[in-house]
Amino acid sequence: MHDVIVVGGGPAGSKAATLMAKDLDILVLEEHLSSGSPMQCAGLVSDDVVRMSGVRPDVLNRIFAAEVHFPGGGTVAVRSKNALASLVDRKGLDMRMASKATDAGAEISYGDKYLGHSVSGGVVTVSTSQSKYSSKLLVGADGHGSAVAASLGDNAPKEYLRGIQVDVKDKPEHDDTMTLRLGSDLAPGFFTWEIPFGDCVRVGLCTSEDGVLPSDLLKTLLRRAGLQDKETVARYSGKVPLGGRRVTYGDNVLLIGDAAGQVKPISAGGLFPAFRSAPILADTAIEAIRTGNTSRKDLARYEGGWKKELGREFFRGYRIRRSFVKLSDADLDRICAVLGREDARNILDDIEVDRPGNVANRIMRNPCIAMRLLPTLLKAII
Numbered sequence: 001m002h003d004v005i006v007v008g009g010g011p012a013g014s015k016a017a018t019l020m021a022k023d024l025d026i027l028v029l030e031e032h033l034s035s036g037s038p039m040q041c042a043g044l045v046s047d048d049v050v051r052m053s054g055v056r057p058d059v060l061n062r063i064f065a066a067e068v069h070f071p072g073g074g075t076v077a078v079r080s081k082n083a084l085a086s087l088v089d090r091k092g093l094d095m096r097m098a099s100k101a102t103d104a105g106a107e108i109s110y111g112d113k114y115l116g117h118s119v120s121g122g123v124v125t126v127s128t129s130q131s132k133y134s135s136k137l138l139v140g141a142d143g144h145g146s147a148v149a150a151s152l153g154d155n156a157p158k159e160y161l162r163g164i165q166v167d168v169k170d171k172p173e174h175d176d177t178m179t180l181r182l183g184s185d186l187a188p189g190f191f192t193w194e195i196p197f198g199d200c201v202r203v204g205l206c207t208s209e210d211g212v213l214p215s216d217l218l219k220t221l222l223r224r225a226g227l228q229d230k231e232t233v234a235r236y237s238g239k240v241p242l243g244g245r246r247v248t249y250g251d252n253v254l255l256i257g258d259a260a261g262q263v264k265p266i267s268a269g270g271l272f273p274a275f276r277s278a279p280i281l282a283d284t285a286i287e288a289i290r291t292g293n294t295s296r297k298d299l300a301r302y303e304g305g306w307k308k309e310l311g312r313e314f315f316r317g318y319r320i321r322r323s324f325v326k327l328s329d330a331d332l333d334r335i336c337a338v339l340g341r342e343d344a345r346n347i348l349d350d351i352e353v354d355r356p357g358n359v360a361n362r363i364m365r366n367p368c369i370a371m372r373l374l375p376t377l378l379k380a381i382i
């Protein structure tokens with residue numbers, strides 16, 4: 001019998017497995033034949049995220065500036081002395097993190113799909129496409145469509161975004177600058193991105209689940225960016241769970257990463273919250289197995305722990321998101337006019353990709369800016 005079975009050999013599963021493997025016997029189940037495929041990520045992360053991954057992914061580009069294009073043609077530019085983010089090879093990151101987990105002592109079973117589990121007498125019996133396994137704990141790190149999360153009852157995230165992106169051959173003039181676009185014709189409910197790297201640009205968008213097809217929006221975006229005739233060398237799509245899940249633990253079960261709904265609501269970044277939660281999950285699991293206390297009640301401290309670290313940012317971020325989706329294109333243009341002011345630009349230049357809510361907070365605490373934004377924001381909040 002294993003101490004812990006981790007379902008999912010993505011970044012959240014590999015990070016948790018690496019941290020637990022120093023004390024526990026870990027089996028990771030990954031349904032695909034390798035980690036990192038298919039890729040469902042832009043790969044844009046902060047230096048903190050790279051450090052927390054515990055591996056050295058290939059860095060495809062460093063981004064120092066962002067231009068945000070508003071629906072009416074207005075633009076707000078942000079530039080930082082330090083890199084705002086790095087574009088990393090996400091497939092390579094996942095593969096290196098999985099190798100690190102095996103180096104730490106975890107076993108990974110590839111091509112092995114979790115089908116379901118039962119708990120009896122403190123023992124978890126897991127059925128997979130290849131075999132049956134038993135363990136004392138089960139960790140669901142099986143991504144946005146988590147079957148382990150679903151086993152905990154009514155546990156869907158508040159909403160899903162749908163994402164799509166392509167890599168096209170192009171060499172933009174400013175290769176350290178990414179472009180973001182807002183507007184109902186491009187990305188209703190979210191935003192688009194164009195991130196240069198090498199002789200390519202990664203062009204993508206996320207949008208609310210219940211609207212125009214992302215592939216149709218992508219065509220409009222490529223036309224708007226003047227990239228419609230460029231050669232497409234890669235295409236990716238995926239879903240992002242937003243707003244959190246009802247519960248992230250159960251009898252002998254813990255959830256992490258997208259499976260736990262741990263995604264930043266403003267940027268849809270999932271790596272930072274997964275890596276912040278992993279040490280808390282590992283501590284909880286190691287203690288639960290040491291003491292033999294693996295019931296739902298005993299595991300509740302995991303949710304308390306990760307929410308203490310991330311809950312405030314998630315709650316604030318999701319509140320901002322709920323307001324954001326109510327804004328019309330004209331409202332966004334009014335906000336653009338205010339953010340173009342020098343006092344707002346100075347605050348925006350300090351943006352941290354892992355904590356975008358902090359900048360929103362600082363903007364709203366500046367009375368001159370807040371007064372100008374108030375009518376538009378009140379409309380969105382009420």
Ligand SMILES: Cc1cc2nc3c(=O)[nH]c(=O)nc-3n(C[C@H](O)[C@H](O)[C@H](O)COP(=O)(O)OP(=O)(O)OC[C@H]3O[C@@H](n4cnc5c(N)ncnc54)[C@H](O)[C@@H]3O)c2cc1C
Pocket residue numbers: 007008009010011012013029030031032035036037040041042043044045112113114115141142143144146147163164165204205206237238239240256257258259263268269270271272274
């Ligand atoms: C278009 C798009 C762009 C994004 N861009 C960024 C970004 O730039 N920066 C960022 O931080 N985040 C980004 N994200 C979010 C990020 O990709 C996820 O938050 C991250 O992958 C979550 O990691 P995870 O390990 O929890 O889940 P995943 O990476 O989804 O890994 C889950 C693993 O579980 C496996 N699995 C699933 N079901 C089973 C099963 N039944 N049995 C066995 N194995 C199973 C899967 O094969 C997969 O390997 C983006 C998402 C999308 C869709």
